Amino acid sequence: xxxxIDYNAGNLTSVARAVAHLGVECxxxxxxxxxxxxxxxxxxxxxxxxxxxxxxxxxxxxxxxxDQAAAGKPVLGICxxxxxxxxxxxxxxxxxxxxxxxxxxxxxxxxxxxxGRPLKIPHMGWNRIHPRRQHPLFAGIGPRDEFYFVHGFFPxxxxxxxxxxxxxYGVEFAxxxxxxxxxxxxxxxxxxxxxxxxxxxxxxxxxxxETTC
Amino acid sequence: MxxxxxxxxxxxxxxxxxxxxxxxxxxxxxxxxEMARRYYEQGADEIVFYDITASHERRSIMLDVVxxxxxxxxxxxxxxxxxxxxxxxxxxxxxxxxxxxxxxAAVRAPEIIARGADAFGSQCIVLGxxxxxxxxxxxxxxxxxxxxxxxxxxxxxxxxQWALRAQALGAGEICLNxxxxxxxxxxxxxxxxxxISANVTIxxxxxxxxxxxxxxxxxxxxxxxxAALVASMVHFGTTTIAELKxxxxxxxxxxxxxx
Numbered sequence: 404x405x406x407x408i409d410y411n412a413g414n415l416t417s418v419a420r421a422v423a424h425l426g427v428e429c430x431x432x433x434x435x436x437x438x439x440x441x442x443x444x445x446x447x448x449x450x451x452x453x454x455x456x457x458x459x460x461x462x463x464x465x466x467x468x469x470d471q472a473a474a475g476k477p478v479l480g481i482c483x484x485x486x487x488x489x490x491x492x493x494x495x496x497x498x499x500x501x502x503x504x505x506x507x508x509x510x511x512x513x514x515x516x517x518x519g520r521p522l523k524i525p526h527m528g529w530n531r532i533h534p535r536r537q538h539p540l541f542a543g544i545g546p547r548d549e550f551y552f553v554h555g556f557f558p559x560x561x562x563x564x565x566x567x568x569x570x571x572y573g574v575e576f577a578x579x580x581x582x583x584x585x586x587x588x589x590x591x592x593x594x595x596x597x598x599x600x601x602x603x604x605x606x607x608x609x610x611x612x613e614t615t616c
Numbered sequence: 617m618x619x620x621x622x623x624x625x626x627x628x629x630x631x632x633x634x635x636x637x638x639x640x641x642x643x644x645x646x647x648x649x650e651m652a653r654r655y656y657e658q659g660a661d662e663i664v665f666y667d668i669t670a671s672h673e674r675r676s677i678m679l680d681v682v683x684x685x686x687x688x689x690x691x692x693x694x695x696x697x698x699x700x701x702x703x704x705x706x707x708x709x710x711x712x713x714x715x716x717x718x719x720x721a722a723v724r725a726p727e728i729i730a731r732g733a734d735a736f737g738s739q740c741i742v743l744g745x746x747x748x749x750x751x752x753x754x755x756x757x758x759x760x761x762x763x764x765x766x767x768x769x770x771x772x773x774x775x776x777q778w779a780l781r782a783q784a785l786g787a788g789e790i791c792l793n794x795x796x797x798x799x800x801x802x803x804x805x806x807x808x809x810x811x812i813s814a815n816v817t818i819x820x821x822x823x824x825x826x827x828x829x830x831x832x833x834x835x836x837x838x839x840x841x842x843a844a845l846v847a848s849m850v851h852f853g854t855t856t857i858a859e860l861k862x863x864x865x866x867x868x869x870x871x872x873x874x875x
């Protein structure tokens with residue numbers, strides 16, 4: 404069973420529907436015991452980092468996540484989940500979980516896009532990813548595949564080894580990060596059509612190999 | 617590089633997709649869930665649903681459509697049409713939509729934008745704007761006025777000022793519909809689209825007037841749009857999303873080509 408962590412951070416039904424579509428049993432839950440019993444954990448999230456961390460702490464789920472990640476259980480962060488696993492977020496100046504060294508930075512209106520015009524923020528829409536390392540998450544994913552992003556902040560891991568793929572939008576940022584048994588995508592793989600579902604399948608069903616570090 | 621999005625728009629009435637010159641003489645053209653599946657398979661980047669049901673049962677009918685769409689397609693979609701309260705927004709989002717769009721209700725009570733953004737995040741809140749060219753006046757310096765009720769009611773509000781205010785209130789995106797161009801198939805209102813898009817920092821979807829592939833090209837270049845809404849040209853088989861993308865890619869416009 405896959406546990407999808409429910410901490411009042413946005414709509415989790417999309418993630419659950421996509422996992423169910425793959426034929427994988429899952430539960431949207433905030434119950435610590437169910438999360439501990441799950442084979443793998445998905446940590447989604449939409450909204451602001453400050454409110455998300457507050458909810459996690461209030462529900463005691465910050466400890467559960469840190470313990471489960473330390474115990475070696477495969478964890479997939481999505482969108483806000485990809486930022487909150489870092490040490491700090493510039494959004495609301497928030498201290499985060501610190502599962503991966505680094506911080507979430509804000510896109511700046513002074514950044515310009517490929518056309519030389521000021522960036523639209525949030526980064527909203529479909530964009531490519533450029534893998535920096537091999538990872539089972541990327542099985543079956545091609546260089547022309549695109550993924551759906553919606554975010555105003557981006558992950559910036561401290562260690563280059565934790566960057567699994569990058570994407571360009573004003574800056575080149577880490578769009579997939581990983582550390583040992585933890586992986587996280589800044590994009591919504593549950594809303595990225597076929598390649599997104601493939602990547603979700605790779606996490607839920609694929610052979611699990613820890614990112615070497 | 618971020619791709620320009622092509623977004624089919626489905627007007628839904630009593631659970632059926634309908635199309636005419638908008639709000640007048642509509643005819644049923646199919647099941648919205650099946651049409652959404654087809655566009656998803658053809659490479660649509662997102663789908664927009666407008667609920668134009670007039671009856672009191674509209675909510676339950678539309679929510680059922682939204683739930684079935686969410687089980688069928690795995691790309692983002694938004695729902696608009698008569699949404700004016702946080703509870704209505706919540707119901708649509710929980711049923712599986714990524715975004716809700718507010719239009720007339722936001723003109724009447726702009727704080728719904730801020731309340732929606734606080735409750736669900738800016739990325740969920742799309743401001744739908746219907747705009748008419750009126751020529752510059754002291755009250756409408758841009759020469760473009762916001763209209764509501766499908767273009768029948770003038771508001772006296774300047775379109776650019778309204779767009780900037782909605783952005784400040786927390787709208788995450790603007791769907792900009794030209795009443796003058798809507799239904800003409802003569803092309804998007806490029807001056808309006810460029811005016812709004814160049815002055816806001818959030819993405820702008822061009823809407824109204826698409827009839828030929830080159831209209832989308834113009835919306836993305838001259839009009840500076842981030843996304844373009846299409847309806848008749850794909851609903852009636854004149855062209856497909858894939859053909860539009862192939863054309864745009866040939867023009868050097870970044871579009872998603874693998875799905």
